[in-house]
Amino acid sequence: MKRQAGFTLIELIVVIVILGILAATALPRFTNLQRDARVAKVNALLGAMQTAVALAHGTALLRATGAAINGCTLAVTGTSAAGAGLGIAIEGAAGTCAQMTNYYPADSLQGIAMLALTVPMAGLIGPTVAELNAQGYSWTAAGGMLVQNAVGGYTATCGVPYTVAPVGGVPVVGPAVTTGC
Secondary structure (H helix, E strand, O other): OOOOOOOOHHHHHHHHHHHHHHHHHHHHHHHHHHHHHHHHHHHHHHHHHHHHHHHHHHHHHHOOOOOOEOOEEOOOOOEOOOOOOEOEEEOOEEEEEEOEEOOEEOOOHHHHHHHHOOOOOOOOOOOOHHHHHHOOEEEEOOOEEEEOOOOOOOOOOOEEEEEOOOOOOOOEEOOOEOOOO
16 A cells, blocks of 8 residues: 655644744734834934034034025024025035024924935925925924834834024934834
8 A cells, every 4th residue: 555645634733833833923023123123213313413413513614604605695693594595505406505593403394304314305495294204204393303103103202302503502402212113
């Protein structure tokens, strides 16, 4: 009598049970990796914003004379208006001016958001909320950059707050808030 080759029902059930156990232990780790990635994105955003503040401030101090460079004129005091050729020039984009307040980036889409993120912009006055959303970021009028959270939305508990510089002071960048990521 010839014996047929194959797996018995018991062997198949054991393999299915082992795969189920592996899947049950791997799924929470996968979810945790997604949160870790969002936290890392927030921390990277914090670093980008701090760097943008330092570079823009140095540029503004060098250009304190108010001379127009690449179509942009820096307002000596107060806030440079968005558009209208005011602020500091963005390299490679003639007439694209980042909004500044007291020699630091303004707390606006045309200020810190434009300088901290390399978001493709359709216009010459800074990124739109839709352009930021396409990159996984958003902006709040209260002054802060947000990173997309687990459910695909944006909350104040997953981002980096930014407070504009007062006269004679420095802006406050961070600390990064990651509780809602």
